[in-house]
Amino acid sequence: MNFDAGTGNGYNCLRRQTNNLASDAIKGHSVGSERSHVDYQSDLRAAPVRPRLNRLIHQIPLVFVAVFAVVGVLLGSCLPDGALFRFWLPALAFTSLAFWLAKSKHSKNWLLAAAICLPLFMARQANFATDYYSGTILSAASEIPQPAILRVQVDRPVVLRRNPLAEIPSRRVLSPWQTQFEARVTELRSGQRYVEASGRVLVVVEGKLTSFRPGDALELYGSLRAFPSPTNPGERDLRPIYQRRQLHARVDVDSPDQIVVIQTPNNLRTTLSPNRWVASFADTSRSLLLQHTTETTGPLAIALVIGQRDFVDSDTRDLLLVTGTAHLLSVSGLHLAIIVMLAKLAAMLVRLPQSLEIGWILSVCVAYVAITGGRPPVMRAALLVAALLIAIWLQRPSQPINTLALAALVLIYWNPMNVSAVGVQLSFLAVATLLLCGRRLRRSSSAPAIDQALEKEERLNQLADSSRTPIVRYGRVGIGMLAQMTWMSACVTATSIPLVWYHFHVVSPISVATNVLLSPLLVFALASGVGTVFLGLISSTLGGMCGTVCSAFLWLMQQIISLAASVPYGHAWLPSPNWYWVAFFYIALAASLYWRQSHRVKWLRRSWIVVWGCIAWWTATTPAELPTGTMEATFIDVGHGTCVVLRLGDESWLYDCGRLGNDTGSSRDIDETLWSLGITELDGVFLSHADSDHYNALPGIVKRFAIREIITPPGMLAENEKGALNAVRTAIAETRIRVREASAGQTLDAGKLPIRILHPPLGGVGGNDNANSLVLSIAKGALLLPGDLEPPGTQSLINQPRPAPGGVLMAPHHGSLTMNAEAVLQWARPRETVVSGGRRARRPEVAQMLATTGSGVHVTATEGAVRVRIDAQGQIEIRTWKQAPW
Structure with a gap:
């Protein structure tokens, strides 16, 4: 159904033209002699690099132009702004054009393209950046x-x-x-x-x-x-x-x-103004879709039809991401292909002549691009459709790869930052993969005679199929279509995994199956959603009927997505590989397309994908080792809340995981920090007490990381406690994580470093949850984590033996001015104090209060994440993310 994928005939024509060109080139070396197909293939293998490059430049020139344009944008983003890049570089481009037009030969066309595109797109990038930064x-x-x-x-x-x-x-x-x-x-x-x-x-x-x-x-x-x-x-x-x-x-x-x-x-x-009309139509469409669909399917219908994804909740977005189906509800070329198919069907029903039909389809494309906000994937698809229709109208051949490159050039010049947009990258990558892999089900040859023999064989197969019963014939067609869809989905998944993995930390093999199952449903859901809008303008009854159909298909899609997300090993959340390793993957994959296609090259390409994935997984999930005896604590900036990542030897722990106002249970900041450290599983999570800004991110964390145990103060997760803990209890029960209660006097060994529980006592103390916060002493007091400790818990803590001076203390209660700070500071005598807090922690009074004993003060709200390293000799190294990122 994908319009971009439906270019097999064009590719067959392109392949035949390429084979003819290769055959002519070989014949040119032996005029007047008869050569066998084996000789031709041998000559192709032995052909030097330069003639092959020249043939590629001749066949797909816009691809090379687009490559130079991308390089020009990247170079332009690295250069300083100034009049030089706004005026002189375009002048240099046109000077270069005149020079190469005067001197170049056919073999130097790529130099001509470079001379034009590099400075031109460098200047375009510089102008774009200058215009942006001129905003007062x-x-x-x-x-x-x-x-x-x-x-x-x-x-x-x-x-x-x-x-x-x-x-x-x-x-x-x-x-x-x-x-x-x-x-x-x-x-x-x-x-x-x-x-x-x-x-x-x-x-x-x-x-x-x-x-x-x-x-x-x-x-x-x-x-x-x-x-x-x-x-x-x-x-x-x-x-x-x-x-x-x-x-x-x-x-x-x-x-x-x-x-x-x-x-x-x-x-x-x-x-x-067209913008006002488009805005009015989008508002009307949104209202009709909400009116005629259900509460759960309405947001999906809005995202599907008019491209407004803001209605879709975060849980549904996660399901789409882990099943590799986010693009199905993100308006793209596939959606435009369906719209074009519907427009084509309408034109056929009224029997429009070809010229009017082309104009009608182009008008529909322009309107759909405008209604959906002019997103690059839709614009790319619209440009491909326009180029193909114009080629049909002019009766000229159209090469899909060249057309795709033309769309890239237009989008890059329109907005140079599209080069670095992950959505644009994935869109072009998927279409290029479909174009290149759409013909892999057929055997390829390197001589026209072999192609003719293959075509004759296909015609014989078609003749044989005509003698079979309809059930067998349609069954074979259905199986063939299913096999082709599966092959396409597998190819797109294989080529897009590195990019998705790098940006979104997820690898989703299950996407191969889910995309095959959902693509046909998407056609009916989108068609009925469009009908809901247009027929709803005429009659509420007709709009309601289409809305019911749309809701039914969207509900079925939701069920399939939910089922796919629950398949064991169907997806995995992982730290990202290095950017240069991802770039090397695509460079090697593109280089493999340059060589003559053979079974050896195909197997090498597939082996490269597997080998690359194994190396990427190993490097991404292997944390950097700490020196022997060194411990590391990273205080994450979560706003008003607490989360400390503890790396103790070869073990990883969390102390608290929450922030104020995080009622949706998001754990994004914590997840990204853990992934940056190469962590995929946690040996344990300490929850200091039952205030939500210390635990409300746990439901999100358990979805993405394996956790061995959770340690709480006595009675924290009791059923008669706060209702806000229900989400935590549910997450723990679903993942069957072991829960342990800890009290003063207990000691844990984590990575050969002792963690001693200083507070609360087994029976607790009077007061609220803060007073009974879980207080940890790590490495004999080198690091103290007191949670939200406040009186009377403070008095209970300072009555215990004092730790050695010169360690690191996390300020109790986010550095609150109302806490008994002086008593804790005099008892702990820290060398450095870290405040995990939000807007209120930025006040100068907080730093003044905590520095009364001479301690250095670091506030996450102003300095970003704070990393503390303490070596075996007790030496302390502190780095902050905003001043000295690591």
Whole structure:
């Protein structure tokens, strides 16, 4: 069903042309002599590299041009900004063009392409970066949110999503909706006056606002902040993603009342703007899909039809990711192919002539690209469709690989940062794989006569099939289609695994089967979803009927995805391989396509995929060894919360895992830090006490890491405790992790380093959960972890023998100014104190309070993750992620 994959005839033609060219080249070496096919194959094997390269350049010139364009963008991103790259490089490009046009021969066409593309796309990248950094809103925004008043103009359709926190009982006062839109800044309030400003912002409003359209002028009262830089090892830097979307900052608005409409466009040109019509249609489509589908399938229908994935909850996104089916509900070329198929069917029903049919399909493609937000995968598919239709109209041959390269050139010039976008990379990789592997079911030859013999054999097989019964004939066709779909899915999975693994930390072999099962269902789900929108505009009854069909197919897809996600060993969460190892995989794979295709090359290519995977798994899951006797503690920046990764010899432990406001149970920051250390299993997790900001990420962690045991203070997980612990109890029960209770006086051996429990006593102390926090002393007091300890637990702790001075202390209760800090500091006498806290921990008073005994103070909220290493001699090394990343 994939339009991009349906190019087998074009490839057969291309292959025959290539074979003819090769045959002619061989004949040119022996004019007037008759050569056998064996001689031709021998000559091909012995052909020097340069003629083969010249033939490839002649056959797929745009591929080489696209490669030079990518190299130009990468080089341009490494060079400093300036007028040199805005003016002189384009001039150099055209000068080079004139030079090579005057002197080049056919064999130097690749030099001509390099001379043009390299400087041209370097200049395009430099111009793009210069335009972005010229936005004045960048200097006004910082990573710490600041109150701001802005005047903006909406320039993208509004996106509506469900507020994930509104479903939590303690957050029912929140609006069940959240609105997002992009806008261009025109003015910024400075004191009592407005000053002119430039740049674009992402506006997030707590509430439902669907009346805004591109062109509306608004005044916003909210919090302005820059997109944050990574603060933990392994954390993905999201700033390039926003830069690719030309977004400079984010504005958070607490309620719709804090937005004032200054002006609604009243001129005819703006009122009839295609952007406003597209936004109105997208809003109407969203409402119809929500109205005519169920509560569980509605978000999937919106993502499927109009490309707004924000409705899909995080749990469903994880299921799609681990089953390798995220692309099915992310608008892409496959969806456009289905839309084109429906448009083609409609044109056939009304019997449109060819020219009108081509115009109709092109119009549908343009409309679908606009409605879905102009995403690169859809634009790539639209360009392929347009090129093919224009070739049909002009009666000219079309080479799919060249057309794909043309689409790449257009997308790169439109936005040079598409080169580094993982979605764009996966889209082009999948299509290129389908194009190259779509003909692998047939045997290949290197002589036209053999191709003719194969075609005759196929015709004989077709004649034999015509004499069989319909059941046998259709059964053979069905089995053949299933085999081809399985082969295609396996090829795409094999080539995309390194890229998906590197960016998303997951390897999903089960995706081969799930994609084969879900692709036919996707056709009916999308077709009925489109029918829900268009027929819903005419009749609510017809729209409801289509919506029911769409919901049924989406429900079936959900069940298959859930079942696939539960298959043992169907997927694995793993640390990412090194980027250069991933790049080497694709370089070697591309190089293998250059050589003549033979069984040996095919087996070498398949063996390379397996060998690469084994080496990548071994290197990614092997943590860097610590020196003998050295312990390491990494305090992750989780905001107001606590999570400490302990590496004790060859063992890995966690002390707490949660943060304030993490009601959805996300563990992303912790997961990425563990993966960056090469950790796939934990010897144990200490939960200090029953405050949610110390344990609420555990359900997410147990999904991705093997945990041997969980250690808690006495009674923490008792059934009569807080209801917020239900998710933790459920996660522990489902994974059957052993739970142990620990109290003062017990000692554990972890990696040959003693962990002594200092608090609480077996019977506990008076007071709340904080007072009974689990306090650990590691390596005889070299590292002290007291949780949220507060009186009367503080008095119980300091009555115990004092540890040796000069160690590292985690500040109790996130460095709270209300705790009895002086007593703990005088008792512990640390050399360094680490504060795991959020916004309140940034205050200068916190550092002053903790430094009263001369201790150095490190706050995760300002310095990012803090890594502490203590060697066998007690020497302490501290590094912070923002100042000295490791």
